[in-house]
Amino acid sequence: xxxxxxxxxxxxxxxxxxxxxxxxxxxxxxxxxxxxxxxxxxxxxxxxxxxxxxxxxxxxxxxxxxxxxxxxxxxxxxxxxxxxxxxxxxxxxxxxxxxxxxxxxxxxxxxxxxxxxxxxxxxxxxxxxxxxxxxxxxxxxxxxxxxxxxxxxxxxxxxxxxxxxxxxxxxxxxxxxxxxxxxxxxxxxxxxxxxxxxxxxxxxxxxxxxxxxxxxxxxxxxxxxxxxxxxxxxxxxxxxxxxxxxxxxxxxxxxxxxxxxxxxx
Amino acid sequence: xxxxxxxxxxxxxxxxxxxxxxxxxxxxxxxxxxxxxxxxxxxxxxxxxxxxxxxxxxxxxxxxxxxxxxxxxxxxxxxxxxxxxxxxxxxxxxxxxxxxxxxxxxxxxxxxxxxxxxxxxxxxxxxxxxxxxxxxxxxxxxxxxxxxxxxxxxxxxxxxxxxxxxxxxxxxxxxxxxxxxxxxxxxxxxxxxxxxxxxxxxxxxxxxxxxxxxxxxxxxxxxx
Numbered sequence: 001x002x003x004x005x006x007x008x009x010x011x012x013x014x015x016x017x018x019x020x021x022x023x024x025x026x027x028x029x030x031x032x033x034x035x036x037x038x039x040x041x042x043x044x045x046x047x048x049x050x051x052x053x054x055x056x057x058x059x060x061x062x063x064x065x066x067x068x069x070x071x072x073x074x075x076x077x078x079x080x081x082x083x084x085x086x087x088x089x090x091x092x093x094x095x096x097x098x099x100x101x102x103x104x105x106x107x108x109x110x111x112x113x114x115x116x117x118x119x120x121x122x123x124x125x126x127x128x129x130x131x132x133x134x135x136x137x138x139x140x141x142x143x144x145x146x147x148x149x150x151x152x153x154x155x156x157x158x159x160x161x162x163x164x165x166x167x168x169x170x171x172x173x174x175x176x177x178x179x180x181x182x183x184x185x186x187x188x189x190x191x192x193x194x195x196x197x198x199x200x201x202x203x204x205x206x207x208x209x210x211x212x213x214x215x216x217x218x219x220x221x222x223x224x225x226x227x228x229x230x231x232x233x234x235x236x237x238x239x240x241x242x243x244x245x246x247x248x249x250x251x252x253x254x255x256x257x258x259x260x261x262x263x264x265x
Numbered sequence: 266x267x268x269x270x271x272x273x274x275x276x277x278x279x280x281x282x283x284x285x286x287x288x289x290x291x292x293x294x295x296x297x298x299x300x301x302x303x304x305x306x307x308x309x310x311x312x313x314x315x316x317x318x319x320x321x322x323x324x325x326x327x328x329x330x331x332x333x334x335x336x337x338x339x340x341x342x343x344x345x346x347x348x349x350x351x352x353x354x355x356x357x358x359x360x361x362x363x364x365x366x367x368x369x370x371x372x373x374x375x376x377x378x379x380x381x382x383x384x385x386x387x388x389x390x391x392x393x394x395x396x397x398x399x400x401x402x403x404x405x406x407x408x409x410x411x412x413x414x415x416x417x418x419x420x421x422x423x424x425x426x427x428x429x430x431x432x433x434x435x436x437x438x439x440x441x442x443x444x445x446x447x448x449x450x451x452x453x454x455x456x457x458x459x460x461x462x463x464x465x466x467x468x469x470x471x472x473x474x475x476x477x478x479x480x481x482x483x484x485x486x487x488x489x
Binding site for chain 1: 368377378404
């Protein structure tokens with residue numbers, strides 16, 4: 001094979017060896033550029049973004065760990081118990097009735113009626129049944145899963161007898177008892193046939209509970225802990241102003257007599 | 266013939282060849298071998314120059330390649346270190362799982378109750394204001410507290426028409442001065458026993474809307 005009219009390939013290669021080396025170098029550089037450098041740079045970019053993410057995760061976890069390690073367990077336990085009494089995970093039927101009864105004694109008013117068609121009460125099944133019902137009724141969505149994490153209501157109707165002053169005191173004190181209860185409707189009817197000045201108050205009450213099923217089951221280590229605002233932290237101190245009738249925890253429904261009259265009316 | 270062959274290999278070459286031809290003394294004749302060698306030497310010099318720059322470029326390129334590889338290794342090792350740190354932190358946090366769950370539930374409950382309390386506070390203030398309006402001789406027959414509409418719907422019983430008028434006057438006097446509350450009397454009925462029943466609604470929207478609603482939305486419990 002000849003390259004020119006008077007030069008063979010070998011002669012050409014020998015004559016232009018430097019040029020050929022240069023050409024080979026350029027080819028090698030291009031090959032390295034596309035096979036090594038560019039993929040490596042892409043890898044570096046990916047690694048850098050991952051590194052930044054992991055660094056922020058590491059920082060979050062570090063803060064979380066520091067927070068958990070520096071936790072005042074005794075103080076928290078007391079506050080947690082108080083919060084759980086105020087806003088229980090299940091329908092607070094028995095504790096609420098006990099509190100209302102004790103408050104009635106304290107404020108000198110008398111229970112005269114109660115509408116308690118409130119479904120399953122004060123049990124884990126009550127909270128679970130709601131979650132099941134929600135998931136059955138419609139397709140499961142994130143919002144519905146979170147429904148177990150919302151504030152839920154338990155309604156009941158209560159009738160009490162007393163003078164207007166005492167009833168007023170009862171209503172007022174009712175807003176500061178545990179579990180949290182809210183008066184939605186008050187209707188007064190005179191019961192002067194019983195005694196002059198006596199009224200029967202029909203109260204539509206709403207008590208609240210929060211199963212928080214999703215939160216309880218989906219605790220993962222890498223999510224940051226929720227932060228309470230300063231107002232919310234101040235509110236925790238305010239919880240001590242609520243009256244708790246602790247005996248409500250000791251109400252036993254195990255004995256036959258307790259079953260007949262669980263609230264001691 | 267020589268010149269034509271040279272022209273195939275570039276301008277520089279041609280120039281060299283031309284120079285050689287021009288510089289050759291006319292009387293001596295042309296030494297083709299020597300000229301050819303000179304051209305070849307010039308070619309080699311030129312090629313070596315190109316090669317030198319190529320080598321410099323190659324060296325720079327290799328430095329870049331090595332730099333990239335080292336950078337990747339460094340970032341990779343940093344990532345491994347951070348991943349290890351994350352794993353260690355997760356493992357340590359796992360030992361606090363019960364506390365973490367309790368705290369999350371606690372915080373959520375506090376947030377829910379705080380929102381609820383804000384709503385109740387508005388309602389409480391409205392009720393307090395309303396109780397303050399009612400004179401001693403009138404009796405509140407019914408109070409419906411509508412948190413969503415920020416309204417207190419009431420029925421007040423007055424023993425006679427004068428007390429009823431007095432009640433209406435109180436409403437008018439107090440509420441014209443107040444910008445937070447507004448009242449709407451929907452009916453006044455005379456009952457068979459001679460008492461008067463005043464029905465109306467006290468709105469506290471301005472007060473209620475300044476307080477946040479509980480997060481997330483309150484959902485009524487299902488009845489069975």
